[in-house]
Amino acid sequence: MAPKVITFSFDVGNGPVELTVHSAAPLNDDQWHRVMAERNVKESVLQLDQTYRASRLAPAQGHTRLELFSQLYVGAAGGQRGFLGCIRALRMNGITLDLEERAKVTPGVKPGCQGHCTSFGMYCRNGGKCVERYNGYLCDCAATPYDGPFCSRDVGGFFEAGTLVKYNFMPEAVAGASRDAKTVTHQLTPHEVNLTKEEVSFSFSTSNAPAILMYVSSKTQDYLAVVLRQNGVID
Known part of the structure; x- marks a missing residue:
C-alpha cells in the first residue's frame, strides 16, 4: 500500500x-x-x-x-x-x-539535496521535466509534443491539404486503412478511452486558416470540435 x-x-x-x-x-x-x-x-x-x-x-x-x-x-x-x-x-x-x-560528520548521511536532476536534468529535451528517483532520474514528457527517455522523439505529424488521421472510439470499428487513401484509421484500446470527461491538449503551427483541428461526434447530435477561424481565433 x-x-x-x-x-x-x-x-x-x-x-x-x-x-x-x-x-x-x-x-x-x-x-x-x-x-x-x-x-x-x-x-x-x-x-x-x-x-x-x-x-x-x-x-x-x-x-x-x-x-x-x-x-x-x-x-x-x-x-x-x-x-x-x-x-x-x-x-x-x-x-x-x-x-x-x-x-558532513554523520556516517550514512550525505550533505545537500541536489539530486540527479542537478547534474543530468539538461538531458531532458524540448521542455521535458526532470523527475528525481532514488537511483537515477526520468524525463516527464507529458506536457511536450515529444516522447522517449529524453523527450527527443517527435510524435507529431505533418498534414498535407485534404488529409486527416482518424481514431476509432467505438469497439465495433475496425482498425486499418480506409477507402480514402488520404485517411489513416487507428483503433483506440480501452485503457486509452476515458468515458468520464473530455480533455484534449496539443500544439500546432500553420500558415493557413480556417481549418478544423479536431472533431468528434456521437450517434446522437453530441459533438466536440476545435476550430481555427479565418480571423485566427480558436474555438
Missing part, C-alpha cells in the same frame, strides 16, 4: 495526542512535500503541502508545557526503521537547523 498518511503525536502529561492527515496521492513519489507541525497552549496543528490540515483544541485544564530533555533525532529514533530520502529547510521554534553541516 502506498504511504499517504502523515501523523504528528505528542504527550505533555495529559495522555497521548495524535493528529493525522491523509494525502490524495502517495507521498513516496520523489517529489518535495512540506510539513508543518505546531503545538501551543491553544491548539495543535498538522499541515501537509498547504492543502491538507488537521487541528485539535488543547484541553481547558491540565498540563500545557512540553518539557523535553533528550536529543532531537532526525530521520530515525529508538532503533526504528530509518528514513530514506532527503530533508531540507528544517526549522524548529523559529531556528533553522543546518542539516548539511551535521551530515
Whole structure:
C-alpha cells in the first residue's frame, strides 16, 4: 500500500495526542512535500503541502508545557526503521537547523539535496521535466509534443491539404486503412478511452486558416470540435 498518511503525536502529561492527515496521492513519489507541525497552549496543528490540515483544541485544564530533555533525532529514533530520502529547510521554534553541516560528520548521511536532476536534468529535451528517483532520474514528457527517455522523439505529424488521421472510439470499428487513401484509421484500446470527461491538449503551427483541428461526434447530435477561424481565433 502506498504511504499517504502523515501523523504528528505528542504527550505533555495529559495522555497521548495524535493528529493525522491523509494525502490524495502517495507521498513516496520523489517529489518535495512540506510539513508543518505546531503545538501551543491553544491548539495543535498538522499541515501537509498547504492543502491538507488537521487541528485539535488543547484541553481547558491540565498540563500545557512540553518539557523535553533528550536529543532531537532526525530521520530515525529508538532503533526504528530509518528514513530514506532527503530533508531540507528544517526549522524548529523559529531556528533553522543546518542539516548539511551535521551530515558532513554523520556516517550514512550525505550533505545537500541536489539530486540527479542537478547534474543530468539538461538531458531532458524540448521542455521535458526532470523527475528525481532514488537511483537515477526520468524525463516527464507529458506536457511536450515529444516522447522517449529524453523527450527527443517527435510524435507529431505533418498534414498535407485534404488529409486527416482518424481514431476509432467505438469497439465495433475496425482498425486499418480506409477507402480514402488520404485517411489513416487507428483503433483506440480501452485503457486509452476515458468515458468520464473530455480533455484534449496539443500544439500546432500553420500558415493557413480556417481549418478544423479536431472533431468528434456521437450517434446522437453530441459533438466536440476545435476550430481555427479565418480571423485566427480558436474555438
